[in-house]
Amino acid sequence: MKFSLLLSALAAITQAKRILLTNDDSFVANNIRAAYVSLKDAGHDVYLVAPVSQRSGWSGKFDIPYTTTLLTNGEFGYVKAGEPAWGHEPNDDHIWYFNGTPASSVAFGLDYVLPVHFNLSGVDLVVSGPNQGLNLSPGLFTISGTIGAAYNAVYRGVPAIAFSGSNGNNTFYEDSDLNDPQNPSVIYAAKVVQIVNQLFKSQGDNPRALPLSIGISVNLPKVGSQSTTGCNDPSWVATRLTGAKASGPSLAFNETSGLFSWKDRESNALSNRISGSVVVPSESEVLASGCRSSVSFFSIDYDAPYWVTEQTKPLLGSLFG
Numbered sequence: 001m002k003f004s005l006l007l008s009a010l011a012a013i014t015q016a017k018r019i020l021l022t023n024d025d026s027f028v029a030n031n032i033r034a035a036y037v038s039l040k041d042a043g044h045d046v047y048l049v050a051p052v053s054q055r056s057g058w059s060g061k062f063d064i065p066y067t068t069t070l071l072t073n074g075e076f077g078y079v080k081a082g083e084p085a086w087g088h089e090p091n092d093d094h095i096w097y098f099n100g101t102p103a104s105s106v107a108f109g110l111d112y113v114l115p116v117h118f119n120l121s122g123v124d125l126v127v128s129g130p131n132q133g134l135n136l137s138p139g140l141f142t143i144s145g146t147i148g149a150a151y152n153a154v155y156r157g158v159p160a161i162a163f164s165g166s167n168g169n170n171t172f173y174e175d176s177d178l179n180d181p182q183n184p185s186v187i188y189a190a191k192v193v194q195i196v197n198q199l200f201k202s203q204g205d206n207p208r209a210l211p212l213s214i215g216i217s218v219n220l221p222k223v224g225s226q227s228t229t230g231c232n233d234p235s236w237v238a239t240r241l242t243g244a245k246a247s248g249p250s251l252a253f254n255e256t257s258g259l260f261s262w263k264d265r266e267s268n269a270l271s272n273r274i275s276g277s278v279v280v281p282s283e284s285e286v287l288a289s290g291c292r293s294s295v296s297f298f299s300i301d302y303d304a305p306y307w308v309t310e311q312t313k314p315l316l317g318s319l320f321g
């Protein structure tokens with residue numbers, strides 16, 4: 001009994017890793033704070049570094065502060081206009097905000113917070129999210145600030161996972177009950193820990209948790225109090241970004257309001273498979289029904305594959321001389 005306790009304690013120690021946690025819904029959003037608590041409870045050394053304000057849909061944009069103080073209030077008015085453009089929670093120097101985008105918040109963490117304040121270089125993993133809202137298909141992959149943070153980490157050679165949730169409730173974390181087991185943020189946080197710990201377990205003695213240039217994008221279904229089907233522990237399904245039901249944004253004009261709104265639009269181009277696995281379903285299919293989460297592996301090698309290049313290059317053939 002004592003021996004097995006010791007073994008599990010040792011296992012916990014050997015798997016304790018350094019994690020940079022970020023998002024696009026701001027550093028005071030309920031989902032990221034729940035993930036922070038759970039990753040720390042799992043024994044990891046977690047640095048939460050995220051935008052001071054809502055940056056959904058900012059993709060990989062790399063905004064940096066151009067003033068040393070904030071010109072407007074941060075998300076939920078938690079940090080006020082006139083306060084520094086970056087800083088940490090007064091009672092927790094592992095929780096930082098930055099007047100930037102998700103992508104630049106990752107750089108702020110890796111290039112400033114860790115080296116300057118903690119004399120540390122690098123992290124084992126960047127976790128982005130969980131986002132409030134799904135990010136399905138290449139159509140949302142390129143738009144999402146949550147995924148933008150993850151692919152910026154991967155650009156730097158840092159393994160990264162983006163998490164996107166179906167819960168449509170972007171709440172100030174202090175208004176979200178982290179002791180409520182039906183709170184979607186709490187359930188998502190447990191799922192984050194599950195996949196992160198599995199990666200670290202598989203990593204063993206390897207220096208990297210994921211291959212160079214590869215990241216993961218996870219989408220989680222409605223759970224807990226927001227699920228109508230009692231979904232509290234969604235299963236994992238390996239997926240690809242492209243495939244059936246994959247959609248991207250288009251416009252709808254509203255005659256009454258005289259304004260445009262976002263309309264999801266499926267297209268053959270988004271369902272077309274060029275690089276993904278032939279044996280797995282699309283993210284959109286998996287999230288369309290059931291208590292399942294999609295897990296897609298992406299690469300930052302955006303070049304078309306060799307055969308596509310060879311097939312397409314002749315179209316410009318005479319230009320290449």
Ligand SMILES: *[C@@H]1O[C@H](CO)[C@@H](O)[C@H](O)[C@H]1NC(C)=O
Binds near residue numbers: 119
């Ligand atoms: C910073 O870390 C390096 C490498 O671990 C160490 O050699 C150095 O003494 C540390 N510097 C300070 C000021 O703690």
Ligand SMILES: *[C@@H]1O[C@H](CO)[C@@H](O)[C@H](O)[C@H]1NC(C)=O
Binds near residue numbers: 169225
């Ligand atoms: C959103 O969160 C708030 C605060 O936790 C809660 O009162 C409200 O019921 C939630 N709304 C939904 C739709 O879950």
Ligand SMILES: *[C@@H]1O[C@H](CO)[C@@H](O)[C@H](O)[C@H]1NC(C)=O
Binds near residue numbers: 255261
């Ligand atoms: C169009 O705009 C009107 C007025 O703002 C709104 O009530 C209505 O729901 C909108 N219709 C659609 C289909 O979004």
